[in-house]
Amino acid sequence: MEDGKNEEYVICPRCKQEVYKEAVLCPFCKFGIMAWLAGDIGENGASI
Numbered sequence: 315m316e317d318g319k320n321e322e323y324v325i326c327p328r329c330k331q332e333v334y335k336e337a338v339l340c341p342f343c344k345f346g347i348m349a350w351l352a353g354d355i356g357e358n359g360a361s362i
C-alpha cells in the first residue's frame with residue numbers, strides 16, 4: 315500500500331479534504347475541483 319498514490323482522489327486545496335477527482339465541486343467547501351484540475355482557477359479559486 316502506498317499512501318498518496320491513489321489516482322482517484324485529490325486533496326482539495328481549500329479545505330484539505332480528500333475529494334474524488336471526478337467531482338465537479340468539492341462536497342465539503344464547494345471549491346471548483348474540476349476547474350482547478352483543468353487549470354482554469356488557482357488554489358484560492360480565482361480565475362487564472
Ligand SMILES: [Zn+2]
Nearest residue numbers: 326329340343
Ligand atoms: Zn474543499
